Amino acid sequence: MTYLVNSLYIVAFGLFILGLSGLTGPKTAVRGNWIAATGMGLAVIATLIKVRDTASINWILIVAGLVIGVVLGVPPAKKTKMTAMPQLVALFNGVGGGTVALIAWAEFIETDGFAHFRPDQSPTVALVIGSLFAAIIGSVSFWGSLVAFLKLQESIPKNVEKRLVKSAKLFQAANIVLLLAAIAAAVYIGLNAGEGTPVWTIVVVLVLAGIMGLFLVFPIGGADMPVVISLLNAMTGLSAAAAGLALNNTAMIVAGMIVGASGSILTNLMAVAMNRSIPAIVFGSFGAGSDAAAAASTDQGTVKATSAADAAIQMAYANQVIVVPGYGLAVAQAQHTVKEMADLLESKGVEVKYAIHPVAGRMPGHMNVLLAEADVEYDAMKEMDDINGEFPRTDVTIVIGANDVTNPAARNDPSSPIHGMPILNVDESRSVIVLKRSMNSGYAGIENPLFFLNHTSMLFGDAKKSVGEVIQELKAL
Amino acid sequence: MYDQLLANLAILVLAGFVGFAVISKVPNTLHTPLMSGTNAIHGIVVLGALIVLGELPADAHLGVRIIAFVALIFGTLNVIGGFLVTDRMLGMFKGRSAGRKKPVEAAPNAEAGADK
Numbered sequence: 001m002t003y004l005v006n007s008l009y010i011v012a013f014g015l016f017i018l019g020l021s022g023l024t025g026p027k028t029a030v031r032g033n034w035i036a037a038t039g040m041g042l043a044v045i046a047t048l049i050k051v052r053d054t055a056s057i058n059w060i061l062i063v064a065g066l067v068i069g070v071v072l073g074v075p076p077a078k079k080t081k082m083t084a085m086p087q088l089v090a091l092f093n094g095v096g097g098g099t100v101a102l103i104a105w106a107e108f109i110e111t112d113g114f115a116h117f118r119p120d121q122s123p124t125v126a127l128v129i130g131s132l133f134a135a136i137i138g139s140v141s142f143w144g145s146l147v148a149f150l151k152l153q154e155s156i157p158k159n160v161e162k163r164l165v166k167s168a169k170l171f172q173a174a175n176i177v178l179l180l181a182a183i184a185a186a187v188y189i190g191l192n193a194g195e196g197t198p199v200w201t202i203v204v205v206l207v208l209a210g211i212m213g214l215f216l217v218f219p220i221g222g223a224d225m226p227v228v229i230s231l232l233n234a235m236t237g238l239s240a241a242a243a244g245l246a247l248n249n250t251a252m253i254v255a256g257m258i259v260g261a262s263g264s265i266l267t268n269l270m271a272v273a274m275n276r277s278i279p280a281i282v283f284g285s286f287g288a289g290s291d292a293a294a295a296a297s298t299d300q301g302t303v304k305a306t307s308a309a310d311a312a313i314q315m316a317y318a319n320q321v322i323v324v325p326g327y328g329l330a331v332a333q334a335q336h337t338v339k340e341m342a343d344l345l346e347s348k349g350v351e352v353k354y355a356i357h358p359v360a361g362r363m364p365g366h367m368n369v370l371l372a373e374a375d376v377e378y379d380a381m382k383e384m385d386d387i388n389g390e391f392p393r394t395d396v397t398i399v400i401g402a403n404d405v406t407n408p409a410a411r412n413d414p415s416s417p418i419h420g421m422p423i424l425n426v427d428e429s430r431s432v433i434v435l436k437r438s439m440n441s442g443y444a445g446i447e448n449p450l451f452f453l454n455h456t457s458m459l460f461g462d463a464k465k466s467v468g469e470v471i472q473e474l475k476a477l
Numbered sequence: 478m479y480d481q482l483l484a485n486l487a488i489l490v491l492a493g494f495v496g497f498a499v500i501s502k503v504p505n506t507l508h509t510p511l512m513s514g515t516n517a518i519h520g521i522v523v524l525g526a527l528i529v530l531g532e533l534p535a536d537a538h539l540g541v542r543i544i545a546f547v548a549l550i551f552g553t554l555n556v557i558g559g560f561l562v563t564d565r566m567l568g569m570f571k572g573r574s575a576g577r578k579k580p581v582e583a584a585p586n587a588e589a590g591a592d593k
Contacts, residue, residue, distance in 0.1 A: 016518055017495055023514045024503045029567045033514055037560040040520065044556075047524045051531025058530055061546050065530065069523075069553020077561035082569070088562060089513050092520075096555035099522040102548035106529045109541045126482045230512055237519045241492075245485055247525055253485055254492040255521035261496025262515055266508065273505075358505045365508030372569035383505050 001049060006250065008046035013254040015039030020258065026378050043251045082373045083330045086229060086366060087152035090145045093233050097141025100239040101206055104135035107246065108202040113189065115196030128193045130246030132186040135202065136209040137239035141232050143213030148229055151217070168219035175215045182208040224281045226359055226366070227270045231278065234263025273358035273384075273422060303439070306457035308466060311398070311433050312473030318395035320351040322387065324424055325367050326360055328401015328437070332463035335374040338400060341467050342376070344474045354380055355387040355397075355424050357405035384424055391428040399426060399434045399450075401463050407448045432456040435466050510566045517559025523552030 016039045022032020048055075048062075055062060073092075080088045107127070108114065114128050150156050156164075164171075185205045189197050220228050237259025244252025271278050315321050323342065329335060342352040354376060360367040368381050382390075391397065399406055406426040409416035426432055427450050434451060436458060450456055459466050503511050530545035 013492075017499065020499045020511075020514065020518070023507065023511050023567075024499070026504075026507065026567075026570045029507060029510060029570065030564065033510075033517075033560060033563045033567055036514065036518055040518070040556055040560070043521060043524055044527070047527045047531075051528060054534075055531035057535045058533055058542070061542065062527065062530055062549065065526070065546050065549030066553050069550045070557050072550070073554040073557035074561065077558045077565070080562075082566075085509070085513075085562065085566065088558070089509075089516055092555050092558040092562065093516050095551040096516070096519050096522055096559075099526055099548045099552040099555065102544050102551065103522065103525040103529050106541050106544045106548065109538060109544070110529070110533070126485070233512055233516050233519070236522075237515065240519045240522045240525075241489060243522060243525045245482075245489065247528055248481060248485065249524060249528065250485070250488055252521050252524055253489050254495075255518050257489050257492035258496035258499070259515040259519040261493040262500035263496075263512070265497060265500045266503075266512060266515075270508070356505070358508075361509075365506055365510065365512075368506040369509050369566050369569055378506070378570055381506060 005046045005050045008042050008049075009249075009251040012039040012043035012046065012251050013258075015042065016255050016258060020262070043255075046251070082370050083333065084153075085369065086225070086361075087149045090148040090152060090229050090232070093229070093236055094142050094145025094149065097138045097145060097232070097236040097239060100134045100138030100236065100243050101142055101209075102138075103243055104131040104138065104246070105202055105206060107131050108135075108189075109199055111196075113196030113198065113201065114193040124193055126245045126248070128190045128246075130242045130244075132190060132205065134239045134243040134246060135205050136182055136186065137235050137242065139206045139209035140213035140216065141236045141239060143210040144217045144228075144235075145213075145232050147214055147217035148220075148225065148232065151220070152225060164218045165221050166219075171215040171219050175212050178208050178212045178215070182212065220281070226361070227267055227278070227281050230263060230267040230270055234260050234267055237261075237263050270359060303451050304457045306433065306459050308459065308469035309473045310457070311459055312470045312477065314431060314433065315345055315350065315396050315398065315470070316348050316474060316477050318345075318350050320353070320390070320394045320396075321345055322391065322394050322397045322426075322429065323352060323354045324397060324399045324402050324406060324426055325354060325356065325371065326400065326402025326405065328403075328435070328463050330361055330367070330370055330401070332401065334400065334464035334467055335370045335376075337464050337467045337471065339371070339374040339376055341471050341474065344471060348474075348477075352380065353382050353387065353390070355384070355426075356381055357384055357402070357424055358422075360402060360405060384422060388425050391425045394429040395431065397426050397429040397432045399432065400467070401435065403436075403448055406450055409447075409449055413449075426450060427453055427456075430455065433459055435459050435461075435463050437462065506570075510563055510570075513559065513563040513566060517556060517563055520552060520556030520559050523549065523556050526552040 016036050019032040019036025019039060022028040022035060076088060108131065182205055185201060185208065189201050217228060237256050240256030241253050241260055244256050267278060271281060323338060329338065345352050354371060356367050371381060404418060406424050407418060408427045410418045410421040410423045413419055432455060434456060438460065451458060526545060526548035530549055533542060533545060
């Protein structure tokens with residue numbers, strides 16, 4: 001039966017790889033997801049076969065655990081709004097990390113502190129090092145994801161949040177100490193693996209790692225959140241692979257490592273899109289340098305306010321309009337209204353495209369999902385590199401709730417904290433309309449010279465309401 | 478004894494490269510579903526929970542039983558939630574790329590617009 005189990009595992013991770021390759025294109029993606037899910041189903045069945053002899057005692061618990069997991073998981077997965085997806089993904093990622101940490105804990109107790117092993121288990125090295133690695137990373141991922149969830153859910157009061165971000169340096173220093181302490185505790189457990197160590201030692205490791213997870217995400221500002229979620233995702237993958245080594249389970253090793261590797265790449269892609277390095281995000285915060293810069297550049301002239309009627313007329317007589325959506329659009333839930341406006345414009349013969357910065361929204365690609373929800377065609381959503389050449393040929397660019405990703409200072413002001421960050425060259429289009437609640441600066445706290453340009457006009461107010469007014473004006477034309 | 482470990486390490490390294498290879502060509506548009514998809518796949522940890530809980534001897538501590546039980550719930554949550562959420566997000570893209578073209582009446586209206 002071991003052969004059957006292992007063969008099923010091979011089929012399962014084959015399906016994971018096939019499914020993931022499917023996720024790389026919009027047409028094959030849905031199928032790819034289900035292929036991967038099938039692989040997961042097979043892997044679970046194979047594991048149930050594997051433990052069938054010894055599991056007799058715990059059958060009830062096993063069935064109950066699976067059922068409770070399904071019952072708790074389905075409703076939020078089905079009902080959560082698309083704008084709230086990032087926190088849900090963070091939460092599901094967190095419980096994955098939590099699983100790994102708990103497995104390591106249970107393994108530790110069952111083996112009396114790694115003092116003895118079951119016959120089919122990996123050699124000591126793999127069990128001990130794998131489990132300890134899994135315990136640390138899993139715990140970091142669990143608690144870190146919980147903080148990320150709370151932050152994205154905006155359950156943390158703004159002033160507390162601000163203070164947390166300000167204390168970044170403190171948290172980072174503490175984290176170095178915590179990391180060293182956790183490793184020291186782990187090494188102590190490892191060195192005494194033969195005789196076994198008391199249970200509290202693993203609890204110390206888990207707690208230290210847990211605090212580390214909290215401190216890791218506490219000072220992360222909103223704009224860096226997507227990168228951190230992706231990082232936590234990769235970490236859970238790695239910890240799963242480590243747990244797989246410890247349990248001598250190939251399916252876990254392969255699946256965990258694929259997620260670890262792809263997650264790391266994804267994290268890096270996103271960090272590059274923001275012109276930040278991963279260490280810079282984890283170990284340094286945006287806020288520090290930008291106060292001075294913001295103060296220095298307050299005097300930039302005046303902004304021009306416009307009305308919905310003006311905006312409607314401008315856009316109705318344009319050949320091409322580019323919509324630049326940002327998180328503000330997501331917050332205002334304005335994606336459907338924007339789509340309605342785009343439809344109206346298209347019926348007047350205006351070409352409408354969407355320029356989507358890689359880090360628009362709260363997760364990479366989040367904006368695309370939101371627009372897709374509002375029935376925007378896949379082909380109308382343009383990536384930064386594809387659309388940047390088009391701005392000079394564009395009559396009107398309408399910026400909805402985006403700020404830093406359109407800031408020309410990133411291109412031409414070396415003193416700006418975001419200098420070098422790839423941006424959408426919105427300022428090159430013939431005219432720009434910016435929908436904004438007020439003149440507050442963006443997440444990075446930096447003034448945006450775009451707003452002060454001659455061909456830029458501002459339409460103040462709630463994004464959804466403003467777009468709604470523009471729609472009324474368009475209909476009246 | 479260590480043959481197994483070395484074989485597992487070889488698998489680990491190769492899987493790492495597969496992960497790199499699969500992801501390198503993903504358009505930004507699909508980053509969220511992709512992250513969500515990999516998020517579901519690391520739900521594979523549910524196997525670990527099943528193994529630990531399934532192999533607990535009859536005389537195991539109540540504490541271990543609870544820990545393994547919670548681990549199983551968490552792992553199942555990760556799997557179910559992960560795949561369903563990914564499916565929902567991808568469903569948003571489905572059909573949009575293949576289906577509906579822009580409205581055809583665009584052209585005459587454009588002329589009307591130009592007249593004004």
